[in-house]
Amino acid sequence: MRQNPARRAALVDAAIEVLAREGARGLTFRAVDSEAKVPNGTASNYFTNRDDLLTQAGARVYERWQPDASAFAEVVEGPRDRAHLTALMREMVGRLTDFPAGYLALIELRLEATRRPELRAVLTRRIRADLDANIGFHLESGMPGDATTVVLLYMALNWLILERLTLPDIFPGSQVDDLVADAVERILTPDAPVREA
Template structure:
Protein backbone atom coordinates (compact mmCIF):
# COMPACT_ATOMS: atom_id res chain seq x y z
CA UNK A 1 0.00 0.00 0.00
CA UNK A 2 1.15 3.50 -0.79
CA UNK A 3 2.19 5.78 2.06
CA UNK A 4 1.77 9.34 0.68
CA UNK A 5 -0.35 10.63 3.57
CA UNK A 6 -1.57 13.76 1.77
CA UNK A 7 -2.70 11.71 -1.23
CA UNK A 8 -4.38 9.15 1.05
CA UNK A 9 -6.27 11.96 2.87
CA UNK A 10 -7.35 13.47 -0.46
CA UNK A 11 -8.63 10.07 -1.59
CA UNK A 12 -10.55 9.53 1.65
CA UNK A 13 -12.03 13.03 1.37
CA UNK A 14 -13.04 12.19 -2.21
CA UNK A 15 -14.66 8.98 -0.93
CA UNK A 16 -16.70 11.06 1.53
CA UNK A 17 -17.93 13.25 -1.32
CA UNK A 18 -18.84 10.19 -3.42
CA UNK A 19 -20.69 8.60 -0.49
CA UNK A 20 -22.69 11.77 0.11
CA UNK A 21 -23.56 12.23 -3.56
CA UNK A 22 -23.93 8.68 -4.88
CA UNK A 23 -24.47 6.55 -1.77
CA UNK A 24 -22.58 3.46 -0.69
CA UNK A 25 -23.36 1.62 -3.91
CA UNK A 26 -21.73 4.39 -5.90
CA UNK A 27 -18.50 4.18 -3.91
CA UNK A 28 -16.01 2.54 -6.23
CA UNK A 29 -12.28 3.03 -6.59
CA UNK A 30 -12.90 4.53 -10.04
CA UNK A 31 -15.46 7.00 -8.63
CA UNK A 32 -12.98 8.02 -5.92
CA UNK A 33 -10.20 8.46 -8.51
CA UNK A 34 -12.49 10.65 -10.61
CA UNK A 35 -13.61 12.75 -7.62
CA UNK A 36 -10.00 13.21 -6.48
CA UNK A 37 -8.89 14.01 -10.06
CA UNK A 38 -6.14 11.38 -10.00
CA UNK A 39 -5.31 8.70 -12.56
CA UNK A 40 -7.51 5.60 -12.61
CA UNK A 41 -6.09 2.92 -10.34
CA UNK A 42 -4.73 5.34 -7.75
CA UNK A 43 -7.24 4.50 -5.01
CA UNK A 44 -6.63 0.77 -5.43
CA UNK A 45 -2.96 1.45 -4.63
CA UNK A 46 -3.90 3.06 -1.31
CA UNK A 47 -6.69 0.83 0.02
CA UNK A 48 -6.65 -2.94 0.34
CA UNK A 49 -10.32 -3.21 -0.61
CA UNK A 50 -13.65 -1.40 -0.47
CA UNK A 51 -14.11 -2.25 3.24
CA UNK A 52 -10.79 -0.56 3.99
CA UNK A 53 -11.95 2.54 2.11
CA UNK A 54 -15.31 2.58 3.94
CA UNK A 55 -13.62 2.22 7.34
CA UNK A 56 -11.14 4.99 6.62
CA UNK A 57 -13.92 7.27 5.36
CA UNK A 58 -15.79 6.70 8.63
CA UNK A 59 -12.73 7.56 10.71
CA UNK A 60 -11.98 10.65 8.61
CA UNK A 61 -15.51 12.04 8.97
CA UNK A 62 -15.18 11.97 12.74
CA UNK A 63 -11.75 13.60 12.58
CA UNK A 64 -13.15 16.42 10.43
CA UNK A 65 -16.20 16.89 12.66
CA UNK A 66 -14.10 17.37 15.80
CA UNK A 67 -14.03 21.02 16.88
CA UNK A 68 -10.68 22.78 16.93
CA UNK A 69 -9.09 23.87 20.19
CA UNK A 70 -10.31 27.48 19.84
CA UNK A 71 -13.91 26.28 19.48
CA UNK A 72 -13.57 24.00 22.49
CA UNK A 73 -12.15 26.88 24.55
CA UNK A 74 -14.96 29.22 23.44
CA UNK A 75 -17.59 26.64 24.38
CA UNK A 76 -16.07 26.44 27.87
CA UNK A 77 -16.64 30.11 28.65
CA UNK A 78 -19.52 31.39 30.72
CA UNK A 79 -21.56 30.13 33.65
CA UNK A 80 -22.20 26.38 33.75
CA UNK A 81 -25.93 26.50 33.11
CA UNK A 82 -28.69 25.98 30.60
CA UNK A 83 -27.69 28.88 28.33
CA UNK A 84 -24.12 27.64 27.97
CA UNK A 85 -25.38 24.12 27.27
CA UNK A 86 -27.82 25.41 24.64
CA UNK A 87 -25.04 27.50 23.05
CA UNK A 88 -22.79 24.43 22.91
CA UNK A 89 -25.51 22.30 21.32
CA UNK A 90 -26.30 25.03 18.75
CA UNK A 91 -22.58 25.17 17.90
CA UNK A 92 -22.53 21.41 17.36
CA UNK A 93 -25.58 21.63 15.08
CA UNK A 94 -23.95 24.42 13.08
CA UNK A 95 -20.59 22.63 12.80
CA UNK A 96 -22.15 19.35 11.73
CA UNK A 97 -24.55 20.86 9.21
CA UNK A 98 -21.74 22.97 7.75
CA UNK A 99 -19.95 19.71 6.86
CA UNK A 100 -23.05 18.55 4.97
CA UNK A 101 -21.35 15.95 2.79
CA UNK A 102 -19.59 14.46 5.80
CA UNK A 103 -22.79 13.85 7.73
CA UNK A 104 -24.65 12.55 4.66
CA UNK A 105 -21.73 10.19 4.03
CA UNK A 106 -21.91 9.12 7.67
CA UNK A 107 -25.59 8.27 7.24
CA UNK A 108 -24.65 6.14 4.23
CA UNK A 109 -21.96 4.44 6.30
CA UNK A 110 -24.44 3.73 9.09
CA UNK A 111 -26.74 2.02 6.60
CA UNK A 112 -23.81 0.11 5.14
CA UNK A 113 -22.79 -0.92 8.67
CA UNK A 114 -25.93 -3.04 8.91
CA UNK A 115 -24.28 -5.32 6.31
CA UNK A 116 -20.60 -4.99 7.27
CA UNK A 117 -19.64 -6.14 10.79
CA UNK A 118 -16.22 -4.44 10.79
CA UNK A 119 -17.73 -1.10 9.82
CA UNK A 120 -20.48 -1.56 12.41
CA UNK A 121 -17.85 -2.24 15.09
CA UNK A 122 -15.84 0.83 14.07
CA UNK A 123 -18.87 3.14 14.11
CA UNK A 124 -20.26 1.63 17.32
CA UNK A 125 -16.94 2.14 19.11
CA UNK A 126 -16.66 5.70 17.79
CA UNK A 127 -20.20 6.77 18.71
CA UNK A 128 -19.98 5.12 22.13
CA UNK A 129 -16.63 6.83 22.82
CA UNK A 130 -18.05 10.19 21.72
CA UNK A 131 -21.11 9.77 23.94
CA UNK A 132 -18.96 8.80 26.92
CA UNK A 133 -16.58 11.72 26.33
CA UNK A 134 -19.47 14.16 25.94
CA UNK A 135 -21.09 12.95 29.18
CA UNK A 136 -17.78 13.08 31.06
CA UNK A 137 -17.03 16.55 29.71
CA UNK A 138 -20.51 17.77 30.58
CA UNK A 139 -20.21 16.55 34.16
CA UNK A 140 -16.62 17.75 34.57
CA UNK A 141 -17.65 21.23 33.39
CA UNK A 142 -20.25 21.36 36.15
CA UNK A 143 -23.10 21.72 33.68
CA UNK A 144 -26.57 20.82 34.95
CA UNK A 145 -28.02 17.38 34.26
CA UNK A 146 -26.48 13.93 34.15
CA UNK A 147 -25.14 11.45 31.60
CA UNK A 148 -28.67 10.45 30.57
CA UNK A 149 -29.43 14.10 29.84
CA UNK A 150 -26.43 14.22 27.50
CA UNK A 151 -27.63 11.04 25.76
CA UNK A 152 -31.13 12.46 25.31
CA UNK A 153 -29.72 15.66 23.82
CA UNK A 154 -27.54 13.54 21.52
CA UNK A 155 -30.54 11.58 20.27
CA UNK A 156 -32.70 14.63 19.68
CA UNK A 157 -30.01 16.69 17.99
CA UNK A 158 -28.94 13.85 15.70
CA UNK A 159 -32.41 13.73 14.20
CA UNK A 160 -32.52 17.52 14.00
CA UNK A 161 -29.29 17.34 11.98
CA UNK A 162 -30.93 14.84 9.61
CA UNK A 163 -33.90 17.18 9.17
CA UNK A 164 -31.65 20.21 8.56
CA UNK A 165 -29.60 18.36 5.94
CA UNK A 166 -32.34 16.47 4.12
CA UNK A 167 -35.49 18.60 4.57
CA UNK A 168 -34.19 21.99 5.68
CA UNK A 169 -37.56 23.72 5.30
CA UNK A 170 -39.11 21.54 8.03
CA UNK A 171 -37.02 23.26 10.71
CA UNK A 172 -35.32 26.38 9.30
CA UNK A 173 -32.14 27.48 11.06
CA UNK A 174 -33.87 29.94 13.42
CA UNK A 175 -36.51 27.36 14.37
CA UNK A 176 -33.82 24.74 14.97
CA UNK A 177 -31.97 27.13 17.30
CA UNK A 178 -35.19 27.81 19.22
CA UNK A 179 -35.90 24.08 19.49
CA UNK A 180 -32.46 23.48 20.97
CA UNK A 181 -33.10 26.14 23.61
CA UNK A 182 -36.48 24.56 24.43
CA UNK A 183 -34.95 21.07 24.55
CA UNK A 184 -32.22 22.16 26.94
CA UNK A 185 -34.63 24.10 29.15
CA UNK A 186 -36.96 21.11 29.44
CA UNK A 187 -34.24 18.53 30.06
CA UNK A 188 -31.90 20.42 32.39
CA UNK A 189 -32.76 21.55 35.89
CA UNK A 190 -32.76 25.31 36.45
CA UNK A 191 -29.58 26.79 37.73
CA UNK A 192 -27.07 29.44 36.77
CA UNK A 193 -27.74 31.03 33.40
Template sequence: MVSNPRRRTALVDAAIEVLAREGARGLTFRAVDSEAGVPAGTASNYFTSRDDLLTQAGGRIRVRMTPDPAEVARALGSAPPRRELVAELMRWLVRRMAEERTGYLAMLELRLEATRRPALRSELTRTVRADLDENVRVHLDAGLPGDADTVLVLYLAMTGLLLEQLTLPGMLSDGEVDELVETVVDRVLPRR
Protein backbone atom coordinates in the same frame (compact mmCIF):
# COMPACT_ATOMS: atom_id res chain seq x y z
CA MET B 1 0.24 -0.45 -0.16
CA VAL B 2 1.34 3.05 -1.15
CA SER B 3 2.23 5.43 1.67
CA ASN B 4 1.73 9.07 0.74
CA PRO B 5 -0.28 10.57 3.63
CA ARG B 6 -1.44 13.65 1.71
CA ARG B 7 -2.68 11.61 -1.22
CA ARG B 8 -4.38 9.11 1.13
CA THR B 9 -6.16 11.99 2.90
CA ALA B 10 -7.22 13.49 -0.44
CA LEU B 11 -8.59 10.09 -1.53
CA VAL B 12 -10.50 9.62 1.74
CA ASP B 13 -11.90 13.16 1.47
CA ALA B 14 -12.98 12.31 -2.09
CA ALA B 15 -14.64 9.14 -0.77
CA ILE B 16 -16.57 11.28 1.75
CA GLU B 17 -17.78 13.53 -1.07
CA VAL B 18 -18.89 10.49 -3.09
CA LEU B 19 -20.66 8.95 -0.07
CA ALA B 20 -22.53 12.18 0.65
CA ARG B 21 -23.55 12.72 -2.96
CA GLU B 22 -24.16 9.18 -4.26
CA GLY B 23 -24.47 6.96 -1.21
CA ALA B 24 -22.56 3.83 -0.33
CA ARG B 25 -23.58 2.06 -3.52
CA GLY B 26 -21.90 4.79 -5.55
CA LEU B 27 -18.65 4.49 -3.63
CA THR B 28 -16.24 2.72 -5.93
CA PHE B 29 -12.51 3.07 -6.37
CA ARG B 30 -13.18 4.51 -9.82
CA ALA B 31 -15.60 7.12 -8.38
CA VAL B 32 -13.04 8.09 -5.72
CA ASP B 33 -10.27 8.40 -8.33
CA SER B 34 -12.53 10.59 -10.46
CA GLU B 35 -13.58 12.79 -7.51
CA ALA B 36 -9.97 13.18 -6.39
CA GLY B 37 -8.81 13.95 -9.93
CA VAL B 38 -6.18 11.20 -9.93
CA PRO B 39 -5.43 8.50 -12.49
CA ALA B 40 -7.69 5.46 -12.55
CA GLY B 41 -6.41 2.75 -10.22
CA THR B 42 -4.89 5.14 -7.66
CA ALA B 43 -7.38 4.43 -4.86
CA SER B 44 -6.88 0.68 -5.21
CA ASN B 45 -3.18 1.27 -4.48
CA TYR B 46 -4.06 2.92 -1.16
CA PHE B 47 -6.89 0.77 0.19
CA THR B 48 -6.94 -3.00 0.50
CA SER B 49 -10.68 -3.24 -0.12
CA ARG B 50 -13.90 -1.28 -0.25
CA ASP B 51 -14.39 -2.13 3.45
CA ASP B 52 -11.00 -0.56 4.18
CA LEU B 53 -12.05 2.57 2.28
CA LEU B 54 -15.37 2.75 4.16
CA THR B 55 -13.65 2.35 7.53
CA GLN B 56 -11.05 5.00 6.74
CA ALA B 57 -13.77 7.35 5.53
CA GLY B 58 -15.49 6.92 8.90
CA GLY B 59 -12.28 7.77 10.72
CA ARG B 60 -11.70 10.84 8.56
CA ILE B 61 -15.26 12.07 9.05
CA ARG B 62 -14.70 11.85 12.78
CA VAL B 63 -11.55 13.98 12.44
CA ARG B 64 -13.37 16.53 10.28
CA MET B 65 -16.37 16.74 12.61
CA THR B 66 -14.49 16.87 15.93
CA PRO B 67 -14.07 20.46 17.07
CA ASP B 68 -10.67 21.81 17.95
CA PRO B 69 -10.18 21.44 21.74
CA ALA B 70 -9.33 25.16 21.95
CA GLU B 71 -12.68 25.95 20.28
CA VAL B 72 -14.47 23.80 22.84
CA ALA B 73 -12.58 25.45 25.69
CA ARG B 74 -13.56 28.91 24.37
CA ALA B 75 -17.21 27.86 24.06
CA LEU B 76 -17.25 26.39 27.56
CA GLY B 77 -15.39 29.33 29.03
CA SER B 78 -17.74 31.91 27.54
CA ALA B 79 -20.44 31.74 30.23
CA PRO B 80 -21.20 30.20 33.60
CA PRO B 81 -22.02 26.47 33.42
CA ARG B 82 -25.79 26.90 33.36
CA ARG B 83 -28.68 25.70 31.28
CA GLU B 84 -28.28 28.70 28.92
CA LEU B 85 -24.74 27.60 28.09
CA VAL B 86 -26.02 24.11 27.25
CA ALA B 87 -28.56 25.68 24.86
CA GLU B 88 -25.82 27.78 23.24
CA LEU B 89 -23.61 24.70 22.86
CA MET B 90 -26.47 22.82 21.15
CA ARG B 91 -27.02 25.75 18.74
CA TRP B 92 -23.25 25.76 18.08
CA LEU B 93 -23.45 22.02 17.32
CA VAL B 94 -26.22 22.58 14.77
CA ARG B 95 -24.21 25.36 13.08
CA ARG B 96 -21.05 23.23 12.99
CA MET B 97 -22.86 20.25 11.47
CA ALA B 98 -24.53 22.47 8.87
CA GLU B 99 -21.06 23.74 7.93
CA GLU B 100 -19.83 20.12 7.67
CA ARG B 101 -22.98 18.90 5.88
CA THR B 102 -21.05 16.65 3.51
CA GLY B 103 -19.31 14.85 6.37
CA TYR B 104 -22.54 14.40 8.30
CA LEU B 105 -24.39 13.03 5.26
CA ALA B 106 -21.49 10.68 4.53
CA MET B 107 -21.64 9.47 8.14
CA LEU B 108 -25.35 8.76 7.74
CA GLU B 109 -24.52 6.70 4.65
CA LEU B 110 -21.85 4.82 6.60
CA ARG B 111 -24.36 4.10 9.37
CA LEU B 112 -26.78 2.64 6.84
CA GLU B 113 -24.01 0.60 5.24
CA ALA B 114 -22.98 -0.63 8.70
CA THR B 115 -26.33 -2.42 8.99
CA ARG B 116 -25.04 -4.75 6.24
CA ARG B 117 -21.34 -4.89 7.16
CA PRO B 118 -20.53 -6.28 10.62
CA ALA B 119 -16.91 -5.07 10.65
CA LEU B 120 -17.97 -1.52 9.76
CA ARG B 121 -20.78 -1.69 12.32
CA SER B 122 -18.31 -2.74 15.00
CA GLU B 123 -15.89 0.08 14.15
CA LEU B 124 -18.60 2.76 13.96
CA THR B 125 -20.17 1.55 17.20
CA ARG B 126 -16.80 1.76 18.91
CA THR B 127 -15.97 5.25 17.66
CA VAL B 128 -19.45 6.74 18.12
CA ARG B 129 -19.58 5.32 21.66
CA ALA B 130 -16.13 6.77 22.39
CA ASP B 131 -17.31 10.16 21.12
CA LEU B 132 -20.43 10.00 23.29
CA ASP B 133 -18.36 9.03 26.33
CA GLU B 134 -16.03 11.97 25.62
CA ASN B 135 -19.02 14.32 25.37
CA VAL B 136 -20.26 13.07 28.74
CA ARG B 137 -16.82 13.59 30.25
CA VAL B 138 -16.52 17.14 28.88
CA HIS B 139 -20.06 17.99 30.07
CA LEU B 140 -19.44 16.70 33.58
CA ASP B 141 -15.92 18.15 33.85
CA ALA B 142 -17.25 21.57 32.80
CA GLY B 143 -19.78 21.44 35.62
CA LEU B 144 -22.70 21.82 33.22
CA PRO B 145 -26.12 20.96 34.65
CA GLY B 146 -27.35 17.41 34.30
CA ASP B 147 -25.70 14.02 34.27
CA ALA B 148 -24.67 11.35 31.77
CA ASP B 149 -28.33 10.65 30.95
CA THR B 150 -28.81 14.35 30.17
CA VAL B 151 -26.00 14.18 27.61
CA LEU B 152 -27.42 10.98 26.09
CA VAL B 153 -30.91 12.49 25.70
CA LEU B 154 -29.45 15.69 24.21
CA TYR B 155 -27.32 13.59 21.84
CA LEU B 156 -30.31 11.57 20.64
CA ALA B 157 -32.54 14.62 20.25
CA MET B 158 -29.90 16.60 18.39
CA THR B 159 -29.11 13.64 16.14
CA GLY B 160 -32.78 13.55 15.11
CA LEU B 161 -32.89 17.30 14.57
CA LEU B 162 -29.72 17.21 12.48
CA LEU B 163 -31.04 14.30 10.41
CA GLU B 164 -34.15 16.36 9.61
CA GLN B 165 -32.23 19.57 8.92
CA LEU B 166 -29.53 18.04 6.73
CA THR B 167 -31.57 15.53 4.74
CA LEU B 168 -34.62 17.75 4.16
CA PRO B 169 -33.23 21.29 4.12
CA GLY B 170 -36.00 23.83 4.18
CA MET B 171 -38.44 21.60 6.04
CA LEU B 172 -37.56 23.58 9.16
CA SER B 173 -36.61 27.24 8.99
CA ASP B 174 -33.52 28.45 10.81
CA GLY B 175 -35.82 30.11 13.35
CA GLU B 176 -37.69 26.85 13.93
CA VAL B 177 -34.41 25.01 14.42
CA ASP B 178 -33.30 27.53 17.05
CA GLU B 179 -36.70 27.25 18.77
CA LEU B 180 -36.51 23.44 18.71
CA VAL B 181 -33.03 23.48 20.23
CA GLU B 182 -34.36 25.71 23.00
CA THR B 183 -37.37 23.41 23.49
CA VAL B 184 -35.17 20.31 23.68
CA VAL B 185 -32.90 21.92 26.25
CA ASP B 186 -35.94 23.19 28.22
CA ARG B 187 -37.44 19.69 28.34
CA VAL B 188 -34.17 18.03 29.33
CA LEU B 189 -32.97 20.82 31.67
CA PRO B 190 -36.05 22.77 32.76
CA ARG B 191 -35.60 26.37 33.85
CA ARG B 192 -35.78 26.72 37.60
Protein backbone atom coordinates in the same frame (compact mmCIF):
# COMPACT_ATOMS: atom_id res chain seq x y z
CA MET C 1 0.13 0.48 0.32
CA ARG C 2 1.11 4.04 -0.40
CA GLN C 3 1.86 6.31 2.55
CA ASN C 4 1.48 9.92 1.32
CA PRO C 5 -0.74 11.30 4.15
CA ALA C 6 -1.98 14.32 2.18
CA ARG C 7 -2.97 12.15 -0.79
CA ARG C 8 -4.66 9.61 1.51
CA ALA C 9 -6.66 12.40 3.22
CA ALA C 10 -7.70 13.80 -0.17
CA LEU C 11 -8.88 10.35 -1.26
CA VAL C 12 -10.84 9.80 1.94
CA ASP C 13 -12.39 13.27 1.60
CA ALA C 14 -13.35 12.34 -1.96
CA ALA C 15 -14.89 9.10 -0.66
CA ILE C 16 -17.00 11.14 1.78
CA GLU C 17 -18.28 13.30 -1.07
CA VAL C 18 -19.11 10.21 -3.17
CA LEU C 19 -20.89 8.56 -0.25
CA ALA C 20 -22.97 11.67 0.39
CA ARG C 21 -23.89 12.14 -3.27
CA GLU C 22 -24.13 8.57 -4.60
CA GLY C 23 -24.66 6.44 -1.50
CA ALA C 24 -22.65 3.40 -0.49
CA ARG C 25 -23.44 1.56 -3.71
CA GLY C 26 -21.80 4.34 -5.69
CA LEU C 27 -18.57 4.20 -3.70
CA THR C 28 -16.00 2.61 -5.96
CA PHE C 29 -12.28 3.19 -6.28
CA ARG C 30 -12.90 4.64 -9.74
CA ALA C 31 -15.52 7.08 -8.37
CA VAL C 32 -13.11 8.16 -5.62
CA ASP C 33 -10.28 8.65 -8.13
CA SER C 34 -12.58 10.74 -10.29
CA GLU C 35 -13.82 12.86 -7.36
CA ALA C 36 -10.24 13.41 -6.15
CA LYS C 37 -9.12 14.20 -9.70
CA VAL C 38 -6.28 11.67 -9.60
CA PRO C 39 -5.33 8.98 -12.11
CA ASN C 40 -7.43 5.81 -12.16
CA GLY C 41 -5.97 3.21 -9.83
CA THR C 42 -4.72 5.70 -7.24
CA ALA C 43 -7.28 4.79 -4.56
CA SER C 44 -6.56 1.09 -4.95
CA ASN C 45 -2.92 1.85 -4.10
CA TYR C 46 -3.95 3.43 -0.79
CA PHE C 47 -6.71 1.15 0.49
CA THR C 48 -6.66 -2.62 0.78
CA ASN C 49 -10.33 -2.92 -0.20
CA ARG C 50 -13.65 -1.11 -0.19
CA ASP C 51 -14.28 -1.95 3.49
CA ASP C 52 -11.00 -0.25 4.39
CA LEU C 53 -12.13 2.84 2.47
CA LEU C 54 -15.56 2.83 4.16
CA THR C 55 -13.97 2.56 7.60
CA GLN C 56 -11.48 5.34 6.96
CA ALA C 57 -14.24 7.58 5.59
CA GLY C 58 -16.15 7.17 8.86
CA ALA C 59 -13.08 8.05 10.92
CA ARG C 60 -12.32 11.07 8.73
CA VAL C 61 -15.81 12.53 9.22
CA TYR C 62 -15.16 12.64 12.97
CA GLU C 63 -11.73 14.20 12.45
CA ARG C 64 -13.25 17.00 10.40
CA TRP C 65 -16.04 17.58 12.95
CA GLN C 66 -13.66 18.23 15.83
CA PRO C 67 -14.07 21.75 17.19
CA ASP C 68 -11.04 23.97 17.20
CA ALA C 69 -9.11 24.79 20.34
CA SER C 70 -10.97 28.09 20.86
CA ALA C 71 -14.31 26.24 21.10
CA PHE C 72 -12.88 23.99 23.82
CA ALA C 73 -11.47 27.00 25.62
CA GLU C 74 -14.90 28.65 25.51
CA VAL C 75 -16.43 25.67 27.32
CA VAL C 76 -13.75 25.67 29.99
CA GLU C 77 -13.85 29.44 30.49
CA GLY C 78 -17.59 30.01 30.07
CA PRO C 79 -20.33 29.84 32.69
CA ARG C 80 -21.85 26.49 33.66
CA ASP C 81 -25.49 27.33 33.03
CA ARG C 82 -28.39 26.55 30.69
CA ALA C 83 -27.72 29.54 28.46
CA HIS C 84 -24.13 28.49 27.88
CA LEU C 85 -25.12 24.88 27.27
CA THR C 86 -27.68 26.11 24.72
CA ALA C 87 -25.00 28.19 22.97
CA LEU C 88 -22.69 25.17 22.86
CA MET C 89 -25.42 22.96 21.41
CA ARG C 90 -26.20 25.59 18.76
CA GLU C 91 -22.51 25.73 17.85
CA MET C 92 -22.37 21.95 17.59
CA VAL C 93 -25.45 21.75 15.35
CA GLY C 94 -23.97 24.48 13.17
CA ARG C 95 -20.58 22.76 12.96
CA LEU C 96 -22.10 19.44 11.93
CA THR C 97 -24.49 20.94 9.39
CA ASP C 98 -21.68 23.06 7.93
CA PHE C 99 -20.17 19.78 6.69
CA PRO C 100 -23.30 18.21 5.16
CA ALA C 101 -21.39 15.67 3.09
CA GLY C 102 -19.84 14.30 6.27
CA TYR C 103 -23.17 13.86 8.01
CA LEU C 104 -24.84 12.30 4.97
CA ALA C 105 -21.83 10.02 4.41
CA LEU C 106 -22.07 8.86 8.01
CA ILE C 107 -25.75 8.05 7.51
CA GLU C 108 -24.79 6.00 4.45
CA LEU C 109 -22.11 4.24 6.48
CA ARG C 110 -24.64 3.43 9.21
CA LEU C 111 -26.98 1.91 6.63
CA GLU C 112 -24.13 -0.06 5.11
CA ALA C 113 -23.17 -1.25 8.60
CA THR C 114 -26.48 -3.12 8.84
CA ARG C 115 -25.09 -5.42 6.14
CA ARG C 116 -21.42 -5.43 7.13
CA PRO C 117 -20.70 -6.70 10.65
CA GLU C 118 -17.08 -5.47 10.62
CA LEU C 119 -18.15 -1.96 9.66
CA ARG C 120 -20.88 -2.10 12.31
CA ALA C 121 -18.29 -3.01 14.93
CA VAL C 122 -15.99 -0.17 13.86
CA LEU C 123 -18.79 2.42 13.83
CA THR C 124 -20.20 1.18 17.12
CA ARG C 125 -16.80 1.54 18.80
CA ARG C 126 -16.17 4.97 17.27
CA ILE C 127 -19.59 6.45 17.97
CA ARG C 128 -19.75 4.95 21.47
CA ALA C 129 -16.29 6.37 22.24
CA ASP C 130 -17.39 9.79 20.97
CA LEU C 131 -20.56 9.70 23.06
CA ASP C 132 -18.61 8.57 26.14
CA ALA C 133 -16.09 11.38 25.58
CA ASN C 134 -18.91 13.91 25.32
CA ILE C 135 -20.48 12.60 28.53
CA GLY C 136 -17.13 12.72 30.32
CA PHE C 137 -16.38 16.22 29.07
CA HIS C 138 -19.85 17.44 30.04
CA LEU C 139 -19.57 16.07 33.56
CA GLU C 140 -15.97 17.21 34.08
CA SER C 141 -16.71 20.71 32.81
CA GLY C 142 -19.49 21.12 35.36
CA MET C 143 -22.25 21.88 32.87
CA PRO C 144 -25.80 21.40 34.18
CA GLY C 145 -27.32 17.96 33.84
CA ASP C 146 -25.96 14.46 33.89
CA ALA C 147 -25.03 11.64 31.51
CA THR C 148 -28.67 11.15 30.53
CA THR C 149 -28.85 14.83 29.58
CA VAL C 150 -26.02 14.31 27.11
CA VAL C 151 -27.58 11.15 25.65
CA LEU C 152 -30.98 12.80 25.18
CA LEU C 153 -29.43 15.89 23.59
CA TYR C 154 -27.38 13.59 21.34
CA MET C 155 -30.51 11.80 20.15
CA ALA C 156 -32.66 14.90 19.73
CA LEU C 157 -30.08 17.06 17.99
CA ASN C 158 -28.87 14.29 15.70
CA TRP C 159 -32.41 13.86 14.44
CA LEU C 160 -32.78 17.62 13.99
CA ILE C 161 -29.59 17.65 11.90
CA LEU C 162 -30.84 14.73 9.83
CA GLU C 163 -34.10 16.57 9.11
CA ARG C 164 -32.25 19.78 8.20
CA LEU C 165 -29.98 17.98 5.73
CA THR C 166 -32.51 15.63 4.14
CA LEU C 167 -35.87 17.42 4.40
CA PRO C 168 -34.97 21.06 5.11
CA ASP C 169 -38.51 22.37 4.62
CA ILE C 170 -39.80 20.50 7.68
CA PHE C 171 -37.85 22.74 10.06
CA PRO C 172 -36.65 25.87 8.25
CA GLY C 173 -33.30 27.29 9.28
CA SER C 174 -35.04 30.12 11.10
CA GLN C 175 -36.44 27.58 13.61
CA VAL C 176 -33.22 25.73 14.36
CA ASP C 177 -31.89 27.98 17.14
CA ASP C 178 -35.26 27.95 18.91
CA LEU C 179 -35.55 24.16 18.59
CA VAL C 180 -32.08 23.69 20.06
CA ALA C 181 -32.94 26.01 22.96
CA ASP C 182 -36.23 24.17 23.54
CA ALA C 183 -34.45 20.80 23.50
CA VAL C 184 -31.94 21.94 26.11
CA GLU C 185 -34.63 23.53 28.28
CA ARG C 186 -36.95 20.52 28.19
CA ILE C 187 -34.27 17.86 28.57
CA LEU C 188 -32.64 19.52 31.56
CA THR C 189 -34.71 18.70 34.61
CA PRO C 190 -35.74 21.61 36.84
CA ASP C 191 -33.44 20.27 39.55
CA ALA C 192 -30.43 19.85 37.24
CA PRO C 193 -27.39 21.05 39.17
CA VAL C 194 -25.90 24.31 37.94
CA ARG C 195 -22.32 24.86 39.02
CA GLU C 196 -20.59 28.19 39.21
CA ALA C 197 -17.52 28.66 37.02
